[in-house]
Amino acid sequence: MNNKKGFTLIELLVVIAIIGLLSTMSVLALNSARARARDAKRISDIKQIQTALEMYYNDNNNYPNTLDQLTTTTPPLIKVIPTAPLPVDGTCDDTENTYTYTYSGSGSTASYALTYCLGSATGNVPAGSHTATPAGIQ
Numbered sequence: 001m002n003n004k005k006g007f008t009l010i011e012l013l014v015v016i017a018i019i020g021l022l023s024t025m026s027v028l029a030l031n032s033a034r035a036r037a038r039d040a041k042r043i044s045d046i047k048q049i050q051t052a053l054e055m056y057y058n059d060n061n062n063y064p065n066t067l068d069q070l071t072t073t074t075p076p077l078i079k080v081i082p083t084a085p086l087p088v089d090g091t092c093d094d095t096e097n098t099y100t101y102t103y104s105g106s107g108s109t110a111s112y113a114l115t116y117c118l119g120s121a122t123g124n125v126p127a128g129s130h131t132a133t134p135a136g137i138q
Helices: 009-060
Strands: 100-104 111-118 128-133
Touching: 009 111, 009 128
Parallel strands: none
Antiparallel strands: 100 111, 111 128
16 A cells, blocks of 8 residues: 655645735735825825915915925924825826926915826725815815
8 A cells, every 4th residue: 555645736736826816816905005095195195285275374364386485484384395106096197196286366366276196086086187276175
């Protein structure tokens, strides 16, 4: 009698295939989680900038000409102007993956527009290019 203990080649191949499948699925899940985290950071950055802009408006009855003015107040309303995380997600391209601030008007007619782009729907905000104004995110 020949009693050899061990695994057959087929059993080893099946186990290796299952391990490969599980590792592929975990890598894909991790990548989508990273993309969602980048979009959540973009929303958070825009809300942080909006809060600093409103604080500036309360102090000066006007919005700043540039975002850099938020860092030069005493005390600073924001220490560092946030930048959009990389890599670019979804349908956004390199030019849309920046936070762009545009100031208009003065005094009671003052307003601003902050443009940014989301790679996928985040919360109630759909994917794509968006504008944040004093009225909120549009």
